[in-house]
Every structure is written in C-alpha cells, then in structure tokens.
Amino acid sequence: MSKKRIYWACQVGSWTALMFYELWVFSLEDEFTWEFFYLAIANILVCILLTHFYRLVVRERNWVAQPLYKLVPRVIFSGLLLGLIMTLMNFPIDIHTLKEVVRSQPYIFFSLWLSWSKSMFMWVLSYTIYHYVESMRDTEIEKILLKTSVKETEAKILRSQLNPHFVFNALNSIRALVSEDPSKAQQSVTQLSNILRNSLLADRRKTVELREELKTVEDYLALEKVRYEDRLMADFHIDPKTLYLQVPPMMLQTLVENAIKHGVQKAVSGGFVQVTSFLDGNYVHIHIRNTGTLVKKDNDLEKHKEASGFGLANTERRLQLIYGDESARFRIFQESEDVVRAEVILPTQTEGVFRNTAAKPIVKSQS
Incomplete structure (x- = not known):
C-alpha cells in the first residue's frame, strides 16, 4: 500500500x-x-x-x-x-x-x-x-x-593518475628509436599504448588482478629501460599464488615510478628496481626495493611525502578509501645505506575463483 x-x-x-x-x-x-x-x-x-x-x-x-x-x-x-x-x-x-x-x-x-x-x-x-x-x-x-x-x-581520480612527464619522456625515447631500431620502436609504442589504456580503464575498476598490474609495470619498466639503458636494472620475484589476488589498479606502477624518479634517476651510476610478492596468512605482501636514499632516515611516512612526491600520498589515500584504516598497510623506509623499500600489505580479497598455480616463485629480470 x-x-x-x-x-x-x-x-x-x-x-x-x-x-x-x-x-x-x-x-x-x-x-x-x-x-x-x-x-x-x-x-x-x-x-x-x-x-x-x-x-x-x-x-x-x-x-x-x-x-x-x-x-x-x-x-x-x-x-x-x-x-x-x-x-x-x-x-x-x-x-x-x-x-x-x-x-x-x-x-x-x-x-x-x-x-x-x-x-x-x-x-x-x-x-x-x-x-x-x-x-x-x-x-x-x-x-x-x-x-x-x-x-x-x-x-577514481587517484586511480587514473599517470605522470605526464613519463609520457613525454617515453614519446621522446620512441622518437629516437624510430630511425635506430624500428622494431623496438613498434614494441615501445605497443607498451605505451597498454599503459595508457590501463590508466584510462583504472577509473572503472576498484581492483584488478595482480598479474594485470604486473604486466603494466613490466611495460613501464621496458619503456624506462629505453631511456636509462644500462643504468636501470629490474627484476621480479612473484609468488604464483598471488597472481590472481586483487590489488588497486596502477598502484604498483605509481610506486615503481616513484622508485625510479627519486631513486634510480638520482643515482650517478644508475640502480635497480625489484618487485616481490608473497602470501602471509590472509594478507598479500608486495615489496618494491630500489636504489635510493630517503631525505630523512626514519620510518615516518608523513615526513617523506613532500620529498617523495605525489605517488606515496596517492598510494596511502587510495588504500584508506578502498580497504579502510586498518585492513591495508603501507610504509616506506631505508632498508640499508643505499636501498629504499616500500611495503604494501593487502587483505587477500579476490573477485572470482582463486587459482592455485605452481609453488615455485616467478623470477624475471630486465637488465
């Protein structure tokens, strides 16, 4: 009635x-x-x-x-x-x-x-x-x-962030490759296209499978490799059990970009970026290690935001919006004298069927 x-x-x-x-x-x-x-x-x-x-x-x-x-x-x-x-x-x-x-x-x-x-x-x-x-x-x-x-x-705004300077630098690198190595230039155009497409699609999805995010990171590092050449080394240590777990889109790309911009780029002889993932109980741990030195050598994230750029504040805020204040954690600290480590800990929430693959970790290198 x-x-x-x-x-x-x-x-x-x-x-x-x-x-x-x-x-x-x-x-x-x-x-x-x-x-x-x-x-x-x-x-x-x-x-x-x-x-x-x-x-x-x-x-x-x-x-x-x-x-x-x-x-x-x-x-x-x-x-x-x-x-x-x-x-x-x-x-x-x-x-x-x-x-x-x-x-x-x-x-x-x-x-x-x-x-x-x-x-x-x-x-x-x-x-x-x-x-x-x-x-x-x-x-x-x-x-x-x-x-x-x-x-x-x-x-949505945070998910769709992509540094425009990276796009400009990538286009300049591709332009240089057009005459030197046309096949490499074509591959780089495809990789840049994949990154831009994922960035545009990021505002439509709250989370994506880790394997999709890793593919974006691989394309990003491949483009940066064209620019830095031997000054940049990258490798991945990925637990196969984490590949189909959900992570915020473009989050890893943002952290890796931050690692290169504030770490590898400033190192005189270049440096490395390493991405690691593994399971610990009901949480997936994702670590990004890179050459670099934090401005202040302590564990207080707030003191590093201005020095480390928008990427860290972006990551922290996105985790709060998606998972709340307690479910997910993020920190960045000086692991050793010239190595910085960023850690992201997320609950193992999945969309769809959890796929259990081989127990042997996936190790990739881009040197």
Missing part, C-alpha cells in the same frame, strides 16, 4: 473511530438521536479537513526540517488552534445539549477546548514525529550517499 493510501486510511479510520466512540459514550447517558449522528459525521469531515490543511502547511513550509526548538512551539500552537476551531464550531450545539452542565461549570468552554485540543494534538504530534524521523533518516541516507559519492570520485 502506498504512503498516500495509508495516510487517508489513518485519517478516516482514526477520526471515525474517535467520533463514534464519543457518540456511543454520549448515547449511554442520553437518548440517542439522529441529530447527534449527523453531528458526528460533520465533525469527522471537519477534523479530516483541518488536519489535512495542517499536513499541507507542514509540507509546504518544510516544518520537519526545522530544529526542535522551532518545531515544538509550532506543533503545540497548531494543536491548540485546531482544538479552538473545533470548539467554536461545536460550542453552540454543546450549550443546547449540555444546559445543566453549563450552569454548574462556567468554564465549560475551556474544558471543551482542552478536550478538542488533546485530540488534535495527538494527531498533530503523531504525524509530525513520523515525518520528522523519516526526514532525519532520509537526511542521513543522503549524507552517506554523498560521502560515498565523494569518496568514489576521489578514488
């Missing part, structure tokens, strides 16, 4: 029940006449009309959105006003039918007003409380939806 039908059923049912109850009580004390019956019908119609008018005012002026200190006086005043209208309409008839009572109780008008106000106030209060609670619930739902929408938008 729709809310509109429920409303009218409550209107007609409640006022009919009240008026006929009072008519029955009155008939027990005095002789029943059809005049009282018609009066009861008239009161039902007037009560429905008045309370429906109250409903229109509440909806038109959006009373339920008002704070309680403003809403409560309006509800009380409405109950008294509607009770007064019903009293004034019925008082001439009450004087005629209750002559003895009027003589013995000179303040009968106020008693009748209080009686009608009580009935009206019960209806007004019930209607207002229901819609006030419903309005509060809808407001909370809207806040949750808005918060979720903002987080999702922020997550």
Whole structure:
C-alpha cells in the first residue's frame, strides 16, 4: 500500500473511530438521536479537513526540517488552534445539549477546548514525529550517499593518475628509436599504448588482478629501460599464488615510478628496481626495493611525502578509501645505506575463483 493510501486510511479510520466512540459514550447517558449522528459525521469531515490543511502547511513550509526548538512551539500552537476551531464550531450545539452542565461549570468552554485540543494534538504530534524521523533518516541516507559519492570520485581520480612527464619522456625515447631500431620502436609504442589504456580503464575498476598490474609495470619498466639503458636494472620475484589476488589498479606502477624518479634517476651510476610478492596468512605482501636514499632516515611516512612526491600520498589515500584504516598497510623506509623499500600489505580479497598455480616463485629480470 502506498504512503498516500495509508495516510487517508489513518485519517478516516482514526477520526471515525474517535467520533463514534464519543457518540456511543454520549448515547449511554442520553437518548440517542439522529441529530447527534449527523453531528458526528460533520465533525469527522471537519477534523479530516483541518488536519489535512495542517499536513499541507507542514509540507509546504518544510516544518520537519526545522530544529526542535522551532518545531515544538509550532506543533503545540497548531494543536491548540485546531482544538479552538473545533470548539467554536461545536460550542453552540454543546450549550443546547449540555444546559445543566453549563450552569454548574462556567468554564465549560475551556474544558471543551482542552478536550478538542488533546485530540488534535495527538494527531498533530503523531504525524509530525513520523515525518520528522523519516526526514532525519532520509537526511542521513543522503549524507552517506554523498560521502560515498565523494569518496568514489576521489578514488577514481587517484586511480587514473599517470605522470605526464613519463609520457613525454617515453614519446621522446620512441622518437629516437624510430630511425635506430624500428622494431623496438613498434614494441615501445605497443607498451605505451597498454599503459595508457590501463590508466584510462583504472577509473572503472576498484581492483584488478595482480598479474594485470604486473604486466603494466613490466611495460613501464621496458619503456624506462629505453631511456636509462644500462643504468636501470629490474627484476621480479612473484609468488604464483598471488597472481590472481586483487590489488588497486596502477598502484604498483605509481610506486615503481616513484622508485625510479627519486631513486634510480638520482643515482650517478644508475640502480635497480625489484618487485616481490608473497602470501602471509590472509594478507598479500608486495615489496618494491630500489636504489635510493630517503631525505630523512626514519620510518615516518608523513615526513617523506613532500620529498617523495605525489605517488606515496596517492598510494596511502587510495588504500584508506578502498580497504579502510586498518585492513591495508603501507610504509616506506631505508632498508640499508643505499636501498629504499616500500611495503604494501593487502587483505587477500579476490573477485572470482582463486587459482592455485605452481609453488615455485616467478623470477624475471630486465637488465
């Protein structure tokens, strides 16, 4: 049943029940006449009309959105006003039918007003409380939806980040290869195309399989290898059991890019980047080791964000948005004098069937 039908059923049912109850009580004390019956019908119609008018005012002026200190006086005043209208309409008839009572109780008008106000106030209060609670619930739902929408938008922006300088550098490297090594240039164009496609698709998926992310990282390192040549060495130590686990898209690429930009690039004789993954209980560990030195040699990530660029803040914020504050962890620290290690620990949540492959780790090198 729709809310509109429920409303009218409550209107007609409640006022009919009240008026006929009072008519029955009155008939027990005095002789029943059809005049009282018609009066009861008239009161039902007037009560429905008045309370429906109250409903229109509440909806038109959006009373339920008002704070309680403003809403409560309006509800009380409405109950008294509607009770007064019903009293004034019925008082001439009450004087005629209750002559003895009027003589013995000179303040009968106020008693009748209080009686009608009580009935009206019960209806007004019930209607207002229901819609006030419903309005509060809808407001909370809207806040949750808005918060979720903002987080999702922020997550999409973070997922789709790709350093434009890398694209420019890659294009310059490919341009140099066109005349020197055309086949290598074609391969590099394909690798760059794969990276750009994955970057564009990143805002459509919250997570991807690790194997897809590793393919993007391999293409990225292959392009950087064209630029740095022998100054860059890269290798992978991947547990096959982690290949089909879910990770945030473009996350590893961001960390590897950060490792090259702030580590290998600054090393006079070049350096290395190593990507490792393994399972530990219900968590997958991903480590990125690279040549480099942190500005401040401590484990406080906040102190390295400015020095290490947008990538670290991007990674930390994305993990918070996807997994919450406790499920996933990220840190970066100085492993040794000239080696930096970034660690990402994620819960082993999968989308689809978990595929168990050979237990022997996958080791790849790009030298």
